[in-house]
Amino acid sequence: MINRFRCRCLLRTTIRKFARKTPIANDKLLVPDVPESSHVDDIGEVPSFDHKLITHLERLSLIRFSSEEAVANLRESIRIANRLKHIDVEGVQPMITVWDNMECPLRDDVLSCELERDEVLENAAETMEDYFVTPPGNIPLGAEKPLDLKLINEWDKLGQPNPPDPRGKLEVKTNKK
Amino acid sequence: MERIESAITSAIRHRPLNALITETFDLARHQAKEAIKRGQKPFPLVVKDCYALKGVRATCASKMLKDYVPPYTATSVQRLIDSGGCVIGKGNMDEYSMGTSSALGHFGPVKNGLSNLEKLDDDWVVAGGSSGGPAVSVQMGIADCSIGSDTGGSVRNPAAFTGVFGFKPTYGTISRYGLIPLVNSLDAPSIFAQSAEECWRFFEIAAGRDANDSTSIDPKTSLLSKKLSDLVIGIPKEYHNESLTDEAWQLWNRAANILTRLGAKVRTVSLPLTKYSLICYHVASGGDIASNMARYDSVAYGHRSSNNQSTFELYSSSRTESLNSVVKKRIHFGNYFLMKKHRKEYFERALKVRRLIAEEMWKAFKEVDLLLTPTACGVAPLFSQLHGENFARESDDDFYTQPVNMAGVPAVSIPLGTSPSSNLPLSVQLIGDRLQDRLVLEVAEQLYKAR
Numbered sequence: 001m002i003n004r005f006r007c008r009c010l011l012r013t014t015i016r017k018f019a020r021k022t023p024i025a026n027d028k029l030l031v032p033d034v035p036e037s038s039h040v041d042d043i044g045e046v047p048s049f050d051h052k053l054i055t056h057l058e059r060l061s062l063i064r065f066s067s068e069e070a071v072a073n074l075r076e077s078i079r080i081a082n083r084l085k086h087i088d089v090e091g092v093q094p095m096i097t098v099w100d101n102m103e104c105p106l107r108d109d110v111l112s113c114e115l116e117r118d119e120v121l122e123n124a125a126e127t128m129e130d131y132f133v134t135p136p137g138n139i140p141l142g143a144e145k146p147l148d149l150k151l152i153n154e155w156d157k158l159g160q161p162n163p164p165d166p167r168g169k170l171e172v173k174t175n176k177k
Numbered sequence: 178m179e180r181i182e183s184a185i186t187s188a189i190r191h192r193p194l195n196a197l198i199t200e201t202f203d204l205a206r207h208q209a210k211e212a213i214k215r216g217q218k219p220f221p222l223v224v225k226d227c228y229a230l231k232g233v234r235a236t237c238a239s240k241m242l243k244d245y246v247p248p249y250t251a252t253s254v255q256r257l258i259d260s261g262g263c264v265i266g267k268g269n270m271d272e273y274s275m276g277t278s279s280a281l282g283h284f285g286p287v288k289n290g291l292s293n294l295e296k297l298d299d300d301w302v303v304a305g306g307s308s309g310g311p312a313v314s315v316q317m318g319i320a321d322c323s324i325g326s327d328t329g330g331s332v333r334n335p336a337a338f339t340g341v342f343g344f345k346p347t348y349g350t351i352s353r354y355g356l357i358p359l360v361n362s363l364d365a366p367s368i369f370a371q372s373a374e375e376c377w378r379f380f381e382i383a384a385g386r387d388a389n390d391s392t393s394i395d396p397k398t399s400l401l402s403k404k405l406s407d408l409v410i411g412i413p414k415e416y417h418n419e420s421l422t423d424e425a426w427q428l429w430n431r432a433a434n435i436l437t438r439l440g441a442k443v444r445t446v447s448l449p450l451t452k453y454s455l456i457c458y459h460v461a462s463g464g465d466i467a468s469n470m471a472r473y474d475s476v477a478y479g480h481r482s483s484n485n486q487s488t489f490e491l492y493s494s495s496r497t498e499s500l501n502s503v504v505k506k507r508i509h510f511g512n513y514f515l516m517k518k519h520r521k522e523y524f525e526r527a528l529k530v531r532r533l534i535a536e537e538m539w540k541a542f543k544e545v546d547l548l549l550t551p552t553a554c555g556v557a558p559l560f561s562q563l564h565g566e567n568f569a570r571e572s573d574d575d576f577y578t579q580p581v582n583m584a585g586v587p588a589v590s591i592p593l594g595t596s597p598s599s600n601l602p603l604s605v606q607l608i609g610d611r612l613q614d615r616l617v618l619e620v621a622e623q624l625y626k627a628r
Contacts, residue, residue: 030433094528098585123478
């Protein structure tokens with residue numbers, strides 16, 4: 001009984017979405033009045049994520065995944081990206097810029113010194129004797145406390161989306177200059 | 178001088194809308210005096226906070242750059258200042274230009290000037306994004322001209338939601354030197370103003386080849402050689418999709434009627450790859466974003482964490498602590514698509530699809546002079562509605578603006594009408610072939626005047 005009700009609601013929504021539009025009085029019909037679906041079917045699989053892949057991506061990005069939802073969002077992005085596989089790209093060259101058939105003028109090879117050392121250093125939180133400083137390097141980023149893989153890979157069924165909300169947060173004061 | 182003072186007064190009065198991250202009133206007054214000395218008429222200018230203005234912080238609405246002060250000024254901004262522009266402030270925006278709502282930046286949301294001012298803390302009309310602050314600035318008289326950046330619709334969308342003109346010129350015509358990049362091959366410095374004519378005026382000032390931007394080109398500025406009665410306007414049928422509201426469709430159809438009354442011919446065209454454009458953008462931009470965001474490691478500038486265990490721990494903590502969830506998400510999936518084993522399957526494929534989408538649009542311009550489409554699926558939503566649907570509406574609106582960036586062609590959002598039910602602005606979009614910036618704006622002007 002409930003399923004039939006849901007089906008009817010879905011049908012009504014679909015009918016409304018694809019309903020014919022009516023021009024404003026006295027306007028001729030110049031724009032096609034029946035919508036075309038912009039839906040693209042999913043294609044292919046989204047791989048299940050494991051801890052190795054999560055840590056690998058954290059190392060490549062140098063950003064931690066804040067929660068299972070963050071990883072689930074990535075899986076969702078892959079699902080969307082897969083839809084490009086419907087298109088035949090055989091023989092097509094990748095496009096890097098829209099002006100790839102245009103000649104770019106080159107600058108003269110002339111030395112210019114646009115910034116003083118002080119200007120280069122002034123935004124660094126830490127410097128030492130005109131050097132930028134960092135802690136010791138060559139140590140790979142460690143893995144964090146493992147996330148719940150089941151929740152990640154079954155987010156559709158188990159997940160509770162928590163969209164970001166700026167309301168109620170302390171407003172960061174703008175300043176005058 | 179009075180115009181500058183009245184702009185400053187507006188900026189103060191409309192502070193609750195949060196359109197500016199940094200106010201620069203004294204700088205504006207100083208710039209006005211200098212302009213008058215040069216015999217120029219000063220005009221108030223708001224600069225989106227992803228542009229460098231020497232000595233004034235540029236934050237990209239992020240905690241990462243909240244104290245970053247650039248030691249140089251963007252070419253586009255400098256050209257506007259040299260012609261009389263007086264910077265009232267740095268415009269608030271979506272963090273790092275990622276978003277279509279200007280709601281989630283570190284300095285709080287931008288609120289549309291048409292919001293209910295009594296309930297502003299609880300809910301507001303979305304300003305659009307990512308250049309929400311610059312749009313609201315022109316809307317509320319804080320600026321005569323705002324400069325924003327448009328990578329997938331980030332100027333045309335907030336223009337539509339606030340009822341002003343938003344003009345994205347041909348890719349390359351305004352230099353990107355000094356614009357903190359999002360997607361280098363799609364970013365287009367763009368103009369907000371109260372008329373198409375003013376958009377042209379400010380565009381002419383800012384545009385032109387720049388030695389500091391190797392992707393910049395000269396625009397074509399010659400007078401319109403074709404009369405409206407010689408023009409053919411294409412209506413791409415795929416832009417009437419299931420998300421388009423009745424009133425947005427009606428305004429689109431009304432615009433087509435106005436153009437035929439003015440003498441143009443109107444015909445339906447087909448751009449079948451339109452529905453793939455946003456998906457293609459998602460992948461292609463992800464790659465560029467992952468790369469462009471790699472520079473924020475806290476060493477030379479930016480938020481620096483106290484986690485000193487190792488270089489990578491420092492970088493990772495600094496970035497994780499100071500970038501918002503939207504930015505982090507895009508970096509993560511961008512890096513996934515760039516992984517050696519995925520790169521061909523996703524990133525390269527997206528670049529190929531991009532060529533197909535661009536070529537499809539360029540081909541359409543062999544049959545028609547301009548394309549006429551909606552700018553968004555309807556009026557601006559309330560923030561509560563946007564949040565309630567987990568920001569799905571953002572993608573619905575990006576659908577109409579994003580393909581233009583793939584092809585690098587000029588487009589303008591024209592605030593042609595008002596929704597009878599909500600009293601909020603409704604817009605249409607005119608798109609032209611590459612370097613047809615003048616044609617796009619001249620026809621926009623005629624369409625608007627005849628509304």
